[in-house]
Amino acid sequence: MFKTRTWITLSFGLLFCSSFHRALAEDEDNESTESDEAKDEHNVRVTESRLAAQLFAVLEHYKQEDPLGFPGAPIPDPMEVPDIRKSVGMGTLSMSKVKAYGLSKFRIDSIDADLKEMVVDAGIQLDKMDVKGLYTLNALFSRANGPFTVVLKNVFVKAHATLSVERDGRLTTEQIKMDITFGDMTTDFQNLGFMGNLFQSIVNSAPTLVFDAMKPFMLQEADKKLRDEINGNLEKFLGDRRLPNSISPLDMAIAESRREVRSRGYDPYHLPDYNRTAGIFTFQLVNSWIWGVASFYRVGDMSVAMQNNTIKLHFHVGTQEIAGESHWEIDFGLASRTGTFKFSIQYIRLTVDVSQALDTRKRPRINDLQIDLGNMQVRSDGAGTLDYIAEAAVNILPNLLRYQIMDVLENPIKMRIQEKFDTIDVEKAIKDNIEKFETMGSNFSFDFKL
Known part of the structure; x- marks a missing residue:
């Protein structure tokens, strides 16, 4: 009985909104001769059909024994990391054209969403992430440069996100905290020459040295992309609707459900x-x-x-x-x-x-x-x-x-x-309701009968 516009849908959007956003936003109407109303109607139909296609792809994706990644997720792979400059011992390490590979092969470890407090904690695991680029190492009167590779294994990303209702009634991302850890790391800096022993001793004494240099930039980039995607999708799902800040969206959804029970x-x-x-x-x-x-x-x-x-x-x-x-x-x-x-x-x-x-072949x-x-x-x-x-x-x-x-x-x-x-055939029920959504549009309400 919960209408699709309730905020509960938005909680799951914290993890999956990125992929849905791309699926919903890719199409544009290039027919300049069409009226604005015709364009709007066309865009709505395209949005609904893309949403259905995206959902069907997700259903198929999770039929795998070990699903990696998420269909349509706009995660850059490789991900570009800004140039890095860091002091190491008696020298300076500069890294440029740095790219991180393997980010799209993530595995969702856990998600915990408190619907009342609008707080989501998520954990994402990567078996391996490769970071490649060019380096320059200046130490005293010596200089070395060349390609480098850093291999991170058992990478774990923790994310904590909070949503809030602003004064104007918009639901938006209030705070996102992220951290990245790893289980093991190997480095390969080529062409170090006689500086290899010195640099290797520094790396051995501080094994997270290279990772700590890249980490702030990676977190900053991930925070920006995630925040933009979440806020964009919240605005897309809610449209012009405004929420009261005197009552939580969850309790408002329950109030709407009470009205729905009476109306039925x-x-x-x-x-x-x-x-x-x-x-x-x-x-x-x-x-x-x-x-x-x-x-x-x-x-x-x-x-x-x-x-x-x-x-x-x-x-x-x-x-x-x-x-x-x-x-x-x-x-x-x-x-x-x-x-x-x-x-x-x-x-x-x-x-x-x-x-x-x-x-969804399995029963609830x-x-x-x-x-x-x-x-x-x-x-x-x-x-x-x-x-x-x-x-x-x-x-x-x-x-x-x-x-x-x-x-x-x-x-x-x-x-x-x-x-x-x-x-209950869960997959059939979802597909039937998506087809109903495509037919009824904004007047749709989810119908899941026992």
């Missing part, structure tokens, strides 16, 4: 009539309604994580009071009796952990489910003395034992949900 007719929710016949007895429940389904809200933090090519979603939500009413009728022989049945639950709180492999999994019920009240009318018995049976015993009852019911409910999950 789920609150109040009309239950289908129920009929049961056993011999001369007939029991009916008619005109049954439930109120409060759309009163859900965020109880604690909500997070999205990705590890081992699996996305995990953790959320803790609760409702305000849930109330219901039903009219019942019992026929037995020539006699009948009618009445009403009303109930209320102070609150319902759910803690849920679900996961979905990026290989529910890993944990915890249910907490507030005080329950029942009011029965029409059954005479049985009304008091039914009310006493429900209002006293279940309230005393509701925690134990929930513990018993959680596993069967979890198993039932998993049975529903097992029937």
Whole structure:
């Protein structure tokens, strides 16, 4: 029920927005004779079709056993590093025409996104990165120059990004912190001549010397590109929409979802009539309604994580009071009796952990489910003395034992949900909704039925 324009989509954009941005921005309309409206309509269609094509490429990419890189990611490979000049011992090392190779062969190690705080931590791993260029080493009265190669193994990039809503309502990147580490490094500076022993001793005493010289420039370049791509995509996804800075985008998305639940007719929710016949007895429940389904809200933090090519979603939500009413009728022989049945639950709180492999041929999994019920009240009318018995049976015993009852019911409910999950063709559902998005455009809302 979450509309595609909600900010949750933007959280994943922190990692993947770069590739989507390129896919969405590459096409331009060169027909000067077309009207502006025709151009806009054409660009929208192209954008939607490119988004679908990009998503399909991602689905295929993660069917691999060990997917490297990301389809369409605008990561320069090789990446140019500005000229470097650094003092080393009694000399000066200058490096020019430096390029880093292998950046596109990254592996996503982990992603942790706190949707409430709008904070994302990501880890990206490279098995190997080669840095090549030309060097000049001036020391005392000696000088050496030539090509050089630095091989970094087990490179790990950590990124911490924070989004915020500015005063004008724009969602933008507030802060990005990055760091690069490696497990092992080898260097090869050719034509050092008799300066080789001196320089090698310096490198051995400070093995990160060359890397530390390149690192600030690489981080600066990565920060600029990442910030530009994220902000560009945030602007593209949100358009002219402005967000309030008095409420988090997550809570605003939940508020929109509550309106969506009501607009779809789920609150109040009309239950289908129920009929049961056993011999001369007939029991009916008619005109049954439930109120409060759309009163859900965020109880604690909500997070999205990705590890081992699996996305995990953790959320803790609760409702305000849930109330219901039903009219019942019992026929037995020539006699009948009618009445009403009303109930209320102070609150319902759910803690849920679900996961979905990026290989969409696999089914979603529910890993944990915890249910907490507030005080329950029942009011029965029409059954005479049985009304008091039914009310006493429900209002006293279940309230005393509701925690134990929930513990018993959680596993069967979890198993039932998993049975529903097992029937979902995730890849087909995504493709069907993308086709629906291409047809409906901005009026699209995601429909994922169990």
